[in-house]
Amino acid sequence: MSTTRPQKTALLVAQRIVADINRRGNTVGDRLPPERVMLEEYEVGRGTLRESLRFLELQGVIALKPGPGGGPIVRRPDPTALATSLTLLLQFDQAPLRSVAEARAGLEPALARLAAEQMTEDQLGELRAVAESSEHLDDPRGFLEQDRHFHDLVARGSGNPVLAHLSAALLLLDRPAGGTETAARRSTARQAHLRIVEAIASRDAGETQTAMADHLAQDLRHAEEAQLAAPVVWESP
């Protein structure tokens, strides 16, 4: 096994690659310079450069295309890496899934309040369409995806990218709780979503916050104790 020294070098090179992506104004889909150019530019060995690129690939910042004509392509990172890091921290704490559900209940009402103030009319239209859809009322898995989409749109509507990313990571960690198992609960959740949409449409920050808090508290009450007590574990992304 190698020392910790190349590791730090690999991180520093990764930082320089990201800084150069920004400096050049690269956008999604842009091809980065080929390996031989990077080796000269960053003055490191091939092993270290590949480690840097692997790290950025795991962070979702680049994709590595194989074969001739391949090489690193710029991607836009998604919250998967954030969720993985959080999961590993929680797994070492032996934290239960309840702590994720409670964190959402602590975070999302504040996000919803911001969304009532910040969400654009376009975003509100998209949110309303998701909330009004009755497409998945007979489909627990589909409804769960719809529910996540709803909560993600509220988080983005907050106008704060930090809170939106943290919320998106929590949505990836949270397992189906109490809201989607039965048709009656899916109907209740849909009603709760519609109440939140109306509160945002009225730009009523207090009512929006309360409506989201009520919705998540109800989900927590409906969730099964055994499910909430299960530990957070790192599973396939």
Place this chain on the structure above:
Amino acid sequence: MSTTRPQKTALLVAQRIVADINRRGNTVGDRLPPERVMLEEYEVGRGTLRESLRFLELQGVIALKPGPGGGPIVRRPDPTALATSLTLLLQFDQAPLRSVAEARAGLEPALARLAAEQMTEDQLGELRAVAESSEHLDDPRGFLEQDRHFHDLVARGSGNPVLAHLSAALLLLDRPAGGTETAARRSTARQAHLRIVEAIASRDAGETQTAMADHLAQDLRHAEEAQLAAPVVWESP
């Protein structure tokens, strides 16, 4: 450059290594099996195994000791990897530091409220000692560290490990804002910390939440516009 296939294998092997750490009840400082044993156990090539171990090292889950008698040692991850992932997401959003300060202002009052209900007397004693210390009133850097320690203790006192980790990551991202530049502001921040300690000691959740909200709002008002407008960038950990 290799394909995306080995990458997925490396992540799956990393998950199995973490699952085995948990299954065996390994704790910090424990040595993991040597490479030749892991190669057989996980039935992968040396390159893939090393990639898995590198990934876990970057996540802070293991340390790789070099040389003979070396090998992977179990560590407890800290919020650095979480902060790095969040930074990369924000850098691609070209998000300003203001968004980090505003996220703290959104998150920490809710954490403080929980802390008023959940913090143990031992934790409160430690928090009080940090808040009362006047050791760094003439020392901006030292006071900043003291300030971070204070906020981290409140976050841990919330009893929710998810929110505590998220808050710790935000503290790593947030650059010194308005609270530490001048002696007068350090004194004001110290008074704000003492008010929060008293509110927690009285187990007054509402007053604790308000005291934290006031403290962070004041920091935001004191921060310089140029500092808040600067983009979040990934710098040396």
